[in-house]
Amino acid sequence: MSPNVFQQNRVDSTVTVIDVADPADPRLDDFRDLNSVDRRPDLPSGKGLVIAEGVLVIQRMLASRFTPRAFLGTDRRLRELAGDLDGVAAPYYRVTAEVMAQVVGFHLNRGVLASASRPPELTLEQVLDGARTVAVLEGVNDHENLGSIFRNAAGLSVDAVVFGSGCADPLYRRSVRVSMGHVLRVPFARATHWPADLKILRDKGFQLLAMTPAASARTLADAMAAVGDQPVAILVGAEGPGLTERVMRICDMRVRIPMSRNTDSLNVATAAALAFYERTRLTGGGPQTSGSA
Numbered sequence: 001m002s003p004n005v006f007q008q009n010r011v012d013s014t015v016t017v018i019d020v021a022d023p024a025d026p027r028l029d030d031f032r033d034l035n036s037v038d039r040r041p042d043l044p045s046g047k048g049l050v051i052a053e054g055v056l057v058i059q060r061m062l063a064s065r066f067t068p069r070a071f072l073g074t075d076r077r078l079r080e081l082a083g084d085l086d087g088v089a090a091p092y093y094r095v096t097a098e099v100m101a102q103v104v105g106f107h108l109n110r111g112v113l114a115s116a117s118r119p120p121e122l123t124l125e126q127v128l129d130g131a132r133t134v135a136v137l138e139g140v141n142d143h144e145n146l147g148s149i150f151r152n153a154a155g156l157s158v159d160a161v162v163f164g165s166g167c168a169d170p171l172y173r174r175s176v177r178v179s180m181g182h183v184l185r186v187p188f189a190r191a192t193h194w195p196a197d198l199k200i201l202r203d204k205g206f207q208l209l210a211m212t213p214a215a216s217a218r219t220l221a222d223a224m225a226a227v228g229d230q231p232v233a234i235l236v237g238a239e240g241p242g243l244t245e246r247v248m249r250i251c252d253m254r255v256r257i258p259m260s261r262n263t264d265s266l267n268v269a270t271a272a273a274l275a276f277y278e279r280t281r282l283t284g285g286g287p288q289t290s291g292s293a
Contacts, residue, residue, distance in 0.1 A: 015078075015085040015086070015088060015092055017078065017092045018091050018092070021096075022099075023095075023099045023103045027070075027093060028072060028093055030070050031051070031070075031115065032103055032104070032105075034105055034106070035105045044118075044169060044171075048118050049069075049117060049118070050066055050117070050171045050176065051114070051176065052066075052184070053110050053113055053173060054112065055081055055110070056180060057176060057177060057180060057184075058071070058081065058084070058112060058113075058181075059084050060180070061181060062085075064184040065184075066116040066119065067090075067117070067119075068088060068114045069090050069115050069116055070090050070091055071085075071090060071093065071112065072093045072103065072112070073092065073093075073095070073111055073113060074094070074097055074112065076111060077110075077111040078092055081112065118171065121189065121190065122187055122188065122189045124189045124190075124191060124192075124200055125200070127159075127160035127161075127188060128201065131160050131231065132159060132229075132232070133158050133231070133232050133276070133280075134158065134160045134161065134206070134231075135149060135153055135160075135236070135272060136162045136191075136201070136233050136234065136236075137149070137162070137163055137164060137167050138165060138236075138238070138243055138247055139243075140166075140167050140168065140236065141168045142239065143168050143172050143174040143175040143178070144175070145267070145268050145269045146167070146175045146179075147170075147174065147175040147176065147177065147178025148269035148273075149161070149236075149268070149269050149272050151178065151179045152276055153186050153272075154179075154182035154185065156273065156276035156277055158276050159187070160187045160189070161189075162233070163189070163190045164191050165191075171183065195246060195250055198233075198250050198251075205231050206231040206232060207227045207230050207231065208250065208253070209227070209252065209253050209254075209275070210253070210254050210255065211242075211271055211272070212242055212254050213257075214254060217255055217256035219255070219257075219258055223253050224279055225282060229283055234276065235247065235251060236268050236272050239267070257271060257274055
């Protein structure tokens with residue numbers, strides 16, 4: 001069908017809308033088979049796209065360095081996003097809920113998607129520039145945990161996230177959704193030489209705090225009080241095994257969260273949130289870096 005112009009409240013505010021009735025239309029391929037193990041468009045080995053799901057997540061994508069290349073959604077969601085799409089060059093493919101379900105492979109309650117290409121990854125030096133609090137992850141391979149950590153980081157004054165070895169793709173659709181779009185805005189970088197790159201953090205003055213349930217570790221409140229306003233890197237590991245011993249030996253301090261009822265550990269995103277909060281509580285949050293990922 002021919003494209004049309006969706007007129008917003010201001011006369012100079014428009015977005016290109018293309019009505020599509022055929023779910024097989026190749027223009028919708030950015031959004032096809034989102035649940036497929038080997039064909040989904042956000043696989044780094046395939047199209048390598050970033051998929052934002054829902055109005056709020058798309059709004060955060062629009063405020064990030066991830067530039068949308070297309071939108072797929074219903075007329076209702078188009079009207080909700082109208083003010084945000086002013087000046088955006090990407091087309092909005094308007095479809096029915098039924099056509100959308102056939103394209104993506106399931107019924108999407110949120111009613112709208114956006115796709116973006118992956119920009120060049122930020123370097124470790126870039127995300128550490130001006131940072132005071134960073135999260136460092138090792139072996140965190142669950143997409144929902146990753147998304148939760150980014151959401152917690154955004155809300156609790158964490159300036160950047162650093163990925164060590166064994167971490168899942170933070171730009172997988174589920175991670176982006178669970179993070180409520182914050183994975184697109186909180187800067188992140190990969191340590192290309194792990195764990196040797198922890199020396200970069202130490203050289204920049206960061207105190208490295210390794211989270212562990214070990215009874216011999218220092219309590220979280222005590223550890224955060226001890227580091228004061230120095231730059232801090234909070235290290236968390238995978239569910240179950242936690243941080244490797246090799247990484248903990250490099251760190252300045254081992255830190256535990258006191259727990260009751262013989263509980264041995266917390267979910268990694270929950271543990272990270274408590275550490276972020278304690279850091280924020282003692283430092284007042286502090287200024288965050290202006291960079292965004």
